Amino acid sequence: MNIGVFASGRGSNFQAILDAIQQDLLHAAVTLVVSNKADAGALEIARAHSLPAVHLNQKQYPDDASFASAMLSVLRAHDVQMIALAGYLKKIPLDVVREYKNRILNIHPALLPSFGGAGMYGHHVHEAVIASGAKFSGATVHLVDEEYDRGPIVLQKSIAVEDHETPDTLAAKVLKIEHEIYPLVLKAFAENRVTINERSVWIH
């Protein structure tokens, strides 16, 4: 399975996917890394591994349609079969969501459907979780559809929010879980062990 990773930041989830491939836990290849930010750590990681690293930003294109078609061309050129959003902070163009229906995953640092949606990224998520008094948080891998953080959930893992927790300590615990579950979900897709129907996603 050829994976295209989309990331806006440091790329630790991307690194976890590469590690799983290297350790032979995940039989897949990352054939493309895309970032909306030219200086994203994820692009540096890609270059360090001699993987195609593409800076693609809406601002480089006159309109939405040409941006979407540029994205689709680069995905096709690298024979991408599955897209893994790993800290990608931009919306995926609708044409791409449609073309890759049920083949775009995202990882979110909380237990969706809580603490998701617009503005819920990075430390904002963990601050909101602590402020709410929630006793559990965790990470969610879900399919991407036409709305932010709304697609069907594929896998979640939870952890306790301790009394002394700060957004930073919680972020570190959640990130560790993210690095565990993202490769697991990709492995299930690579091995055709995922059944998707209108109401649920089932890993077997």
Ligand code: GRF
């Ligand atoms: C992760 O917390 C992920 O859940 C969120 O963005 C962060 C990306 O971190 N969507 P990294 O760039 O993979 O280190």
